[in-house]
Amino acid sequence: MVDTPQRLDLVALAGVSAALLALEVLLLRLFAFSHWHHFAGLAVSLALLGLGAAGTTLALAGRSRASRGDGWFLVGLLVTAAGFLLLLALQSRIALRPLFAGWRPGELARLLLVDLVAFLPFYGAGLAIGQVFLRWPGHTRSLYAANLLGGGLGSLGAAALLRLIPVEAALGVVAALLFALGLLLAGVRGRRGMAAAGLLGLALSVVVSIRPPAPAVSDVKALSRLRELPGVETLAVRPGLSGRLTLLRADSLRFAPGLSLRWPDAVPSLDAAVLGSDRVVPLPRQWPARGEHMAASLAGLPLELRPEGPVLVLGSSAWQTPVAAQGRALTWVEPDGRLLDILRARGAPAVGLRLVEDGAWRQLASPADGAYTLIAVDRAWEGGDAASEDYVLTDAGLALALERLAADGLLAVPLPLDYPPRHYPRLITTLERALQRQDVAVPGEHVAVLRGLQALLVLASPQPLDAQTIAALRRFAERWGFDMAWYPGMARAQANRLHRLDSPLFHDIAAAVFTEHPLPVAGQRFHHAPATLERPYPWRSLAWTEAPGLVRELGGRGWSFLDWTLLLSVLTTLVVALLAFLLILAPLGRLPAIRPPFARLSVAGYFGALGLGYILVELVFFQRLILHLGEPVLAASLVFATFLVGSGLGSAMSPESATRGSRRRIYAAVAAGLVLALVPFTAVVVLTAPALPLRALLLVGMMLPLAWAMGRPFPWALRQLAGQRRWIPWAWGINGFASVLGASLAPLISIHLGQATTLAVGTLCYLAAFAIAGRWLEER
Template identity: 25%
Template sequence: MRRLSVGVLLIALSTLVLELMLTRVFDVTLTPNLSYFVVSLAIFSFGLAGVYATLRPVPVERDIRGLLAACSVGFAVAVLLLNPVINTLPLDYQRIVRWPISTLASFGTLYLALLVPFFLAGYILIAVFSKYAPLIQRLYFWDLAGAGLGTVLVIPFISRIGPGGLIVCAAALGLLAAALFSESRSVGRACVLLALGIAAVPVIRGQDYIDFRYHIDKRGILKAVRAGKDELIRWDPISKIDVIDETFSPLTATAWHRGGDRKAIQYDGGNQTSYFYKFDGNLRSLRSAIERDRSQVNEHFWQIGVLASHYLKRDSGQSVLVIGSAGGQETKAALVYGARYIDAVELVPTVVELATGRYSPYIGNIFRHPAVHAHAGEGRSFLRGTSRKYDIIQIYSNHTSSSIAQGSGAMAPVYLQTAEAYQEYFSHLTGNGVLHINHYAYPRMITTAARAWKQMGRTDFAQHVALYFSPSELTLPTLLIKMQPWTPEEIAQLNAYLGSAQLDPKDRLVLMENPLDPTRHFLSADFFSGEFPRELAERLPVDFTPRTDDNPYFAEMRRHISRLQPDPKGFLDPGTAYMLNLSLIRGIPMDEIHLYVTAAASAVFVLLFVLVPLRFSKVGREEGATALPLLTYFSCLGAGFITLELVFIQKFMQLIGSPLYTYSTVLCTMLLAAGIGSASSEKLGIASRRGWAIPFVAIIALGLALVALYPWISHLALALPLAARILVAGLMIFPLGFFLGMPFPLGILAIAHQPRGAIAWAWGMNGLFTVVGGLASVVMSLLMGFNFAVMVALVLYAAALGVFKRMRDTVPQPEALPARVVVDATLPPEARRPGMGTAVQARR
């Protein structure tokens, strides 16, 4: 039994590693929205395995070890084939207009290639759970423990062997599972040796040896790689980093690169971009050059708006915080204008390492300047951990037009753009300090900042806001919020500097929101009030309501699937209209397409997973079977669990910071805690006929407590180091996760005497409503906030509690079938006790 348990752990571990790494691969080589497709496909494949096992039940009356071993070998082979399949197929979805048949065929082939390993892994787990149903509480522990470990192991290994290497190692784990499942010693030894040989390849050759090619030319990265300009490739736990040489040449000049050498820092294959600008380190000379000729700015900075706050505070011994320091242009701007102290915070450690190491001489050693203090970390956490006040806090977005066009980030939480974040910024500014932000959708920035301003008891917000705009940077307006009201002299200086006649007309910044004259605002006074009226918000063509930590989806503002025109009456600025139109490709909103695809797929899944078993399976047709309660119970569990899981991933990102660390922390804690809860339930006396209500009551009580206490705990913990924040998050999640592991095995025990295939159908329904629940959780979080989604998940668990007794009590009891009972001699002794589920098979 121990070999079987470890085999289950390895299959679960390898499946989670495969799912996580394919998600990262598609983030980089395709688009982040397609990575959502991987998660849905994995769950669908598991559910499809359940449907198959419902229609053709697992032969539990026989020894299934050979079947498990064969499926594990098939899993390993299918995983190994993924790299050549993904690299060979033309997977640029934009080809569909010119080559629709070949494009659809390519994605269809990809779909099938991805489906096979997940289907086989799901079938292995279903077979084990069906065969050894009386031991479900222990086996479920090994399943969840393996999945939990998989979420953690990727972090230290991704920078060493890359996603390609980890995927190969997932195949090796499948072979090790086959060795454990196999009855033949010779087969087992062969699988072990083959697994070790396969895993040794990426370990020895490094992270670049098994890689995936780019399919979409995001920000020119595909052309640059083909031209041999990719100088460095590094898989960081947070982002894949490519450094591209962009030495200037008149032959390669573009509207975005009109002079000066630089290196492009491509995050995740061009989803975001920053630059190392070549600089000799002479700050005085650079300042003189800019003052003589403002057009020189473009050789050292993305636009003149980068320098706005630094010019305003020049030579005042100013203290500066840069959140998202990346390639260093903001840090350099601060140094040029005499900053005395600079904290430069960057989320991706690899970028900090490159800026302070390999590329430091190239950028003039600006991060080694005595005034500069470089930090790898998350901006809000850094702010919470420091008592320093700054004269300037600067955040310059590094999103790109291509990333907007692909819809990247629309469904991602942006915790730097919530009312709570603005309160952090304002509270860390000096009495006359300036918050300097370049980001798209400035009307929503203003409503969000205004809400924070009002919550802090401050008034007259419009007098503190200046916004500059240029035709060449529609998605990067310059927002300046000053703690003291703006003076005419300050505005006059900025107007002259940012709108200099030395600049190209399209690069000149013009004042769009004038703090000195209310009649010269593009936005109405309601945007600055801190209480954005609902009636105004509902009649606007775009959603500009302020964002909070409970609903941090800053980029989700689309209301119509149609092209938009700037509209002063509707307060729709050119930049926001341009941004939303960019992500609308041939009438398809790329920022929401994955939701529509998932919704359509869910409808198909319902027909497949519900109607087919009801019509063709024994468990669906037989009198005395408990189809409706079974459907309801396991559907509620699947939707409820995935809703809590996905909401916690988004919610705890505010506390932990890094997406990958958050993902790993939440999943590992929930899965391990659930596994421990499952294994402990038998010892605690929780079974299908006693104590069965305890887990449900505990889930509801702990869920409500987490909703109530999270804001207070996270507020205190945000100042802690990353490891401590992860620990706090784990401690908050673990008690709830412990009880979440009990309802599923309780349900399996309750239906163990159903006709063959019932457990497989329960598995399939659980998987189906994981997809449906995942979609619903996203929609609920977008429309109503995280707390509302959590409350709905708790209601689902209450519904499962209500239907459990009916499901259990309508199951035919084994005592009523004495003449047809056969004990399976291949089962371990602990699984042969009377009345313990499928260990005693009722032949129908």
């Protein structure tokens, strides 16, 4: 047996690692498309347990020399590649409805089947990757470096593939590359049976890449419902980082949220761009677009109140401010360039629309030539996920928008109407905080709220709303049948007149906030603290203590008001923790006694702390860099690739010897890297000005030293177990379990305690590892 890994071994290890990270990225996109994003995170977290389970398997099988040969590695590689194809085949035939799994055993069985199949490629990759550390325990630096560098390339490669081809085709391409790698390795090492399996898999993967099976979509998803409309036509299907874009056309596609019930005429037909399988953006078939109905719509009201001056629209949704603003100087900011390309092709620039592909925060923070008369946050109509960062709808973001307005300008934020109100109380408290940041003494004098049957519009101005504006609001509401929920000087008896509720709750909430009184009981059903830069999660509504009462009071309808992402994140954390505990304990009876200075608890503590700390730090930087880059998928690709490649380089340069000096140098570098990386973490405006390539380069430069430093503690410690090689896969598996646990913990900590707390917990994990390593050195 060769005692040194050859170049081909390192290439193969990097290839499996690249496939693993690519699979993680692609699975999130695939599962979010085929079933809800809430369940996508749960499914991938459970699948990632395959890495830790592989460590347990290797720890149990470590006595056999067969576990340290080419055959074991090739089996893991081929299982990974075959798992890609099996997962694709299953996803093309099973349309999941996960919300029904709680009371339909058949649906639960289908969901578990998909999760189990997703587990297989991670398990196979874990066998292949973990086996090399067991096989060559004295070469952890080069092995871990190849592992991380491959992972970084896989993350970038997955992002590149998603821009060019559908996710199902991307999975086929990765599987083909993996089978080709297995074919090469098996051929060189004389494994004819493995080579034949690799050749067969390669041929099948090529076919799948060219003609991939389309993922099945649940019948309750928006894409499925729209496809069932009579006469619907698919105009285009375009891949992209933010998900598949499907452009549909049918005469029955009509969208007019916020339209008065008194509007007497028809609403024009529109095309629908479906992003992923749930987000729907209506698009006019040609510009100029028909917009007569906007005169009776809440979407057109702000333009009627401020008929002159430039307009800024942030994001896109069914709330169609650009249609109402035709002929005005309008800047439309949308991060998805595919939507803008469609608009350009249909003549939008000819009617005064300036289309900008960028993030909303960056547009607000960038230097400007002048002030806007109206800023409409159209994307707020779509809502969002409880764990999704939205920095514009924080107190700092809304304050920034108010700064960009002319003195008499208006900020317009639309919301779908929920009863009891789910997001409205939090928007009002956040807006009050934003006005206070602008040194406004009486925030309530700057705000007006109108309510229709299904829509809510919140208006705010840097200056108190004057009598002329209030009179215009009341005339509009009277003419078109909308309820005034709040305006300066409004009496409670003037609310709740047309679309009657049990009480004028929307007025009472605004009155309570602006007079600094407690919210009414019904307004406290949901989380209502202001969204801040530290906790930029404006769509989080779940108040844990109120949830049981809400479900009891509303019955089955109450479950739809809960933040399922948070509930499933907690469930994932508990399930992962339990399974990890069982799988960590499983091999202990079969392992030999561990020799000093190590102890089972200290090994588990050290490698668990590293796994948890690494993923917490990595994910909190991903959360914060959305502020600077605008697009979450772009931020994820940049952060994950930087951390993995940087850590791979750091691993290759990790000290060989276990001394107090090497320990101090390793962890001092981590501390110094954290200090430098805090610049993009804490900066709000500084990094928003440069162009995207330069901004990305600056961010990488600030994170790379930290990533380099964080790649060194793991191989340094793992090499100290070289004399007790059967404990190596156990330690590696614990690191994997902790990483999976951290992936579900990171959003929970950030949402409830703040991003700085997540970073602090990650830092404490490295301090714990530093202390444990010190005990090892003292006991030598």
